Amino acid sequence: MNGEAMRDQWYPVGIAAQLTPAGRDSLLLGEAIRIACDSDGAALVTDGAGRALPVITRFGHVWTTLGQPERDLFTIPEADQPGRRLVDVGTVLVRCSPLRAVENFLDIAHFPFVHTDILGSEPHTEVQRYEVEIRDDVDEVWATKVSFYQPQAAKSAQGGINAEYMYRVPAPTCSVLYKTCPARPEEWDVITLFVQPLTETTCQVWPWMALFDEDSSMTDMIHFQQMIFVQDRSILENQIPALLPLDPGMEIPTRADMTSIAYRRWLKRHGYTYGAQLVAA
Amino acid sequence: MNWTPAALSQDIPSGSAAPGQLGDKDIVIWRSASGRIAAWSDRCPHRGMRLSHGFVRGEFLSCIYHGWRYGDGGQCHRIPAHPELTPPDAIKVPVFAVTESDGVVWVAQKDAEPEAPPPGLAGFSPLRTLRLSARPETVAAAFGGTGLDLRGELGGCAVVVLIQPLPDDQCNLHALAANGADTATLDRVSAALEALRRQAETAEEIAA
Numbered sequence: 001m002n003g004e005a006m007r008d009q010w011y012p013v014g015i016a017a018q019l020t021p022a023g024r025d026s027l028l029l030g031e032a033i034r035i036a037c038d039s040d041g042a043a044l045v046t047d048g049a050g051r052a053l054p055v056i057t058r059f060g061h062v063w064t065t066l067g068q069p070e071r072d073l074f075t076i077p078e079a080d081q082p083g084r085r086l087v088d089v090g091t092v093l094v095r096c097s098p099l100r101a102v103e104n105f106l107d108i109a110h111f112p113f114v115h116t117d118i119l120g121s122e123p124h125t126e127v128q129r130y131e132v133e134i135r136d137d138v139d140e141v142w143a144t145k146v147s148f149y150q151p152q153a154a155k156s157a158q159g160g161i162n163a164e165y166m167y168r169v170p171a172p173t174c175s176v177l178y179k180t181c182p183a184r185p186e187e188w189d190v191i192t193l194f195v196q197p198l199t200e201t202t203c204q205v206w207p208w209m210a211l212f213d214e215d216s217s218m219t220d221m222i223h224f225q226q227m228i229f230v231q232d233r234s235i236l237e238n239q240i241p242a243l244l245p246l247d248p249g250m251e252i253p254t255r256a257d258m259t260s261i262a263y264r265r266w267l268k269r270h271g272y273t274y275g276a277q278l279v280a281a
Numbered sequence: 282m283n284w285t286p287a288a289l290s291q292d293i294p295s296g297s298a299a300p301g302q303l304g305d306k307d308i309v310i311w312r313s314a315s316g317r318i319a320a321w322s323d324r325c326p327h328r329g330m331r332l333s334h335g336f337v338r339g340e341f342l343s344c345i346y347h348g349w350r351y352g353d354g355g356q357c358h359r360i361p362a363h364p365e366l367t368p369p370d371a372i373k374v375p376v377f378a379v380t381e382s383d384g385v386v387w388v389a390q391k392d393a394e395p396e397a398p399p400p401g402l403a404g405f406s407p408l409r410t411l412r413l414s415a416r417p418e419t420v421a422a423a424f425g426g427t428g429l430d431l432r433g434e435l436g437g438c439a440v441v442v443l444i445q446p447l448p449d450d451q452c453n454l455h456a457l458a459a460n461g462a463d464t465a466t467l468d469r470v471s472a473a474l475e476a477l478r479r480q481a482e483t484a485e486e487i488a489a
Contacts, residue, residue, distance in 0.1 A: 109362040113348045125348060125361035235346050239329040240307070252326050252372055256347075256362035 005271040007067030009171055012194040012206045014062045015088045019043055027198040029066060029274060059208050060088045061194060074140075074170035078178070079190050079210035087218065089207040089225045096236035097275035098173045098197035099244040099267065101205055104232055105175050105193040106167050106259040108148050114231050117151050124149040127256035134266050141169035141266050143259040154189065155224040156213040157182040167259055172272035173197055184212045191225075200275045201242040205229065243277035250279065284380065284387035284399040286443040286455045289407040293318065293386065298342060300333035303388050305448045308377055309333040310386055313340040320379040320388045321355050326372060383407075385443065385455060400430055405441050405457035408467060411474055415481040417444045417452050419488070423481040435477070436469030438462050442477075450485070454478070 011028055014035045023036025023044070032048035045053045045064040056063040056073050063073055079086070094101055104110070109127050111120025130146040146165035153163045166178040166188070173195035178188035190210040195203050207225050216224075245251055246268045253261055267276060287301045288310050298311035300323055307323040309332040317340065323331050325344040334345045341358060343350045350359040355374035360366055378394040380387050383402035389395055413420060417429060424431045424442060431442040438458050445453040454477075458470050 107347075109347045112361065113343075113345055122348075122361070126364050127362040234334070235330060238331040238334055240324050240331065241329065245329075251328055254327075254360060254363060254366075 006172055006197070006274040008065065008069050009067070009173075009272075010056060010063040010065050010069055010073040011173065011196050012061040013045060013064050013196055013204075014043075015090075015206070016043060016057045016060055016062050017088065019062065026196070026204070027202075028064070029197055030199050031066060033064070035062060059192065059194070060086055061206055061208065074174070076176055076190060076192070076210070078188060081187075081210075084190070084210040084212060085214075085218070085221070087209040087211065087221050087225070089209065089222050089229075092205045092207075092226070092229050092233060093198075093202070094205055094233050094236050095202050095242075096233075096239065097201055097242055097244050098195045098203040099272075099275040100236055100239060100242075101195050101203055101232075102169070102173055102175050102193060103244060103260050103263060104236055105177070106143065106169070106263060107257070108146060108165065109256045110235070111148060111150070114235055115228055119150050119153070119228065120148065121151050129255065130258065132258040132262045134262055138170075141167075141259070141262050143167040143262070146259075153180065154182050154211070154213070155216040155221050156211075169263055169266070172267060172270070173203075181212050183214065187212055189213075197274060203275075241277055244275060245279070246273065246276045247279045250277070282389060282393045282395060283397070284389050284395050286385050286399075286445050286453075287320065287388045288386040289410055289455055290318075290381055290384045290386055291407055292410065296337045298333050298335055298337055300331065301386075301388070302445075302447055302453075303377060303390070304446075306377075307331070307333075308388065309335070309342070310379075310388075311335075311337055311342050313337060315340060318379055318381050318386060320377040320386070321351075322375040322377075324374070325349055326357075326374060332374065384457070402441055402457055404460055405439075406460050406462075408440075408456045408458045408470060409474070411454045411456070411478055412447075413452050413454060413478050413481055414450065415452065415478075415485040416450045417446045419485050420444055420452060420454065420477070420481045423477055423484060436466065436471075436473035438466050438470050440470060442474075 019037035023034050034046045036044045043055045043062040053064045112122050112125050132143045144166045150163045151160045163180045168176040175193045177191045181187045181189040192208045194206040293312045295312050301308045301310040308320050309323040310320050312318050323333050330346040335343050341350045341352045348361040352358050355376040357368040357372035378389040378391050384407035387399045421427050429444040441457045443455040
């Protein structure tokens with residue numbers, strides 16, 4: 001399999017609160033899996049041969065693996081702060097590489113054109129210099145000091161603000177965004193993108209949020225995030241090639257794409273290439 | 282190589298972009314505000330997004346993903362994330378040769394631009410384009426002709442049917458009807474074209 005190293009990773013496969021004893025079939029890295037629960041509601045995930053796979057329930061989702069992960073699933077300590085509302089956004093099936101879905105989440109330059117008058121608007125298109133690093137101690141990609149003018153940064157935002165962002169990539173198909181919280185400027189909202197790779201060119205995206213927002217209804221918060229992601233899907237299903245190109249030459253990045261450049265470099269370094277295109281030298 | 286019919290002019294109004302094909306290549310066919318037609322590779326070199334999803338402003342086509350703006354010759358003129366930057370000459374979308382005559386948009390590879398102009402279609406007006414799951418020769422046989430430039434009668438009206446071969450045993454039919462035909466006649470031609478499509482697709486299925 002392309003990207004053998006990705007077998008030894010944890011992947012989201014469902015919302016913990018929505019499991020059924022009857023279960024449902026799905027795919028993980030091209031292999032058949034089944035997600036169900038026992039009579040106590042505990043998650044059960046099995047492979048195509050009926051063998052039980054390891055399970056972790058965290059961030060409202062069920063996680064599993066086909067391999068032997070060296071590490072525990074990452075944590076998001078901020079999400080445990082009291083007062084946050086935890087939002088299971090649901091799922092969107094996208095016909096794109098799981099890696100392209102993550103890369104799009106790390107991109108801010110598309111806001112004025114894809115999320116027009118919500119996450120961005122012309123003429124506020126400039127991307128200021130920000131900082132990107134691969135943190136060797138935790139083996140994660142981080143982008144910090146990202147800022148962008150947003151007409152409506154969140155459901156709770158009243159008018160335009162200059163939103164501050166921090167991006168974190170703790171696993172090849174997961175990203176955590178820490179974003180200016182309109183309701184509590186001293187805190188960060190947590191918005192995640194958890195991606196289940198079905199095949200190299202199809203994925204199930206499970207956004208999840210931990211927000212300070214006492215006013216919006218759960219339905220409104222879910223609708224807001226789903227609207228954003230459906231706009232992204234119209235892009236993701238129309239990129240050529242469908243696989244994420246990891247070698248330079250196929251695509252032309254600029255300074256605004258520093259996070260994407262670091263993400264691609266990190267994927268390549270680790271051999272996280274399921275969903276990627278490597279051109280022979 | 283000859284010119285390939287890729288679209289009817291009326292289907293690409295000023296200020297719009299649409300997807301098209303030349304053989305196995307995906308192209309974007311777009312028309313500027315002043316009416317200039319262009320055919321380019323349907324892929325933004327930045328992140329591979331289809332340019333046929335983009336938007337036209339003035340004489341430029343912009344990618345819908347990050348707003349990169351391209352002009353004459355496929356050259357990138359503006360990267361909105363870096364408004365002060367003059368994009369390097371190397372950022373360019375590959376372009377195709379394109380010409381328009383008698384209401385049809387014709388395209389060809391840039392390095393193989395045909396010397397002869399496209400066939401004349403005087404006396405005919407563009408009607409509609411249909412896509413078929415059948416090979417060109419099957420369609421021609423169903424029409425009762427040969428080649429890619431079919432002339433004859435459909436629905437009691439003189440017509441020209443231009444076949445655009447596509448990969449995977451598909452093709453487009455760009456149909457034109459005699460000038461001055463009234464609406465009722467054009468409706469009959471249109472219905473006859475759909476019957477032709479069914480006939481060709483059925484013949485193709487039986488052959489398979």
